[in-house]
Amino acid sequence: MTFKLEETFVAGLESPGTSVFVSFATRIANDLDNIYKRRFRNFLRVLIRAFRRGSIVVDSELIFANASSVPDPQVVAETLVNESASLNFTLNVTNVVVTRELVTTISPTVNTTAPVTTVTPTSTNATAPVTTVTPTPNNATAPVTTVTPTPNNATAPVTTVTPTPNNATAPVTTVTPTPNNATLTTVIPATTPVPADSKLQMTFKLEETFVAGLESPGTPVFVSLATRIANNLDNIYKRRFRNFLRVLIRAFRRGSIVVDSEVIFANASSVPDPQVVAETLVNESASLNFTLNVTSVVVTRELITTISPNVNTTAVTTAAPTTTAAPTGPPSATEGFLFMKFGLQRDFTSDLADITSTAFLQLASTVVKEINRICVDLFGGFSRSRVNSFRNGSVIVNMTLVFRNNNFLPNLSSAQSLLENELLSSTVLEYIKGSLVLASGGPPQPTVGSLTFFSLIMLAVAQMLINS
Structure with missing residues (x-):
């Protein structure tokens, strides 16, 4: 679950383990634990994973007793929105995103070590308190596949509302809440977003130092590194995939530098298997002009299911991927x-x-x-x-x-x-x-x-x- 607080981001929040991080995380987790324990019998606890700027974006996990007891993401989001008045922090009710996360992991064939597990979510948005939801027929969802993964964190969720088949690079469409008994409206970006079924989400880690400015798209340091990486990846994937269009760098995160990107193809039918995309990058790592952590490449396929809002609801995006366990074999003779x-x-x-x-x-x-x-x-x-x-x-x-x-x-x-x-x-x-x-x-x-x-x-x- 990701949500936004209308509070000032202070130094130390970006680093788990600092006193300011622990204090703020405890305050939020206690509030959310109280809410969800009242609502869900098998709820265990909330885990605060990270704070990001803008004003304060909170990345968290909701943990339940077992898979069968995990509720619908929409219900979880609506519960928080409906209880927002009882919180001791200022929640932006238009920015609650709840995702269901499951992962399939595989090992690349060249230049890799045994992988560990990461996840990448699809998303569910909730806004104002809900009275009724009238769903339209859901589209099928595709499983999430990770290759040579790290135990990193998930990439930023994508929420779309009835996207059109254009391969533009503008941000995805979001939903704006309206007062009770009013009709919800969709905020349309300046250009149409790339359909979710025509792109893959890719996250990987660079063994380079995170410098000030990388967290803010538009700064010279962000643009310079993003251009450098995109040019490298474009060259690799153009040689490998006939219908590849471009790589879009979405964000940089700390640790050392985690890159969130999209690999965009001409249409849904031309999108290759995520495993092949990840292995291509790993196998070409020696040709890159940046230091790739080959155990950190995560590629996911994202298909979107939308639910039409009725009164006081927003469109909801969910995915139902499959999962396998992370590799945990004993060390080999060379390890x-x-x-x-x-x-x-x-x-x-x-x-x-x-x-x-x-x-x-x-x-x-x-x-x-x-x-x-x-x-x-x-x-x-x-x-x-x-x-x-x-x-x-x-x-x-x-x-x-x-x-x-x-x-x-x-x-x-x-x-x-x-x-x-x-x-x-x-x-x-x-x-x-x-x-x-x-x-x-x-x-x-x-x-x-x-x-x-x-x-x-x-x-x-x-x-x-x-x-x-």
């Missing part, structure tokens, strides 16, 4: 790894001891996603993480952090400090302060028995961690 143990403040149940149980798999997926997100920003050469086991007390997590090779292994002392700080600021994992322990493992032996050797190390280090 380096560290062992990691920490505690979570939650009740241990017996099924968490069974690595095939639903409870284990669900918690492991949550832990892996958050640890991947943290580590990809902290450590160069980080590849993936895997949960080895959960044990009682409250819940003790035993994990392996996998790196591209032994040369990328960080110093244990500095890594422990960095990870401790990130875990303390995480609102996904209920980390127990001071419970983190790291142990080095080095690369497994490159023999037929390497997996057996790895398992023996695992047992020895796990015993060491237990006794620590």
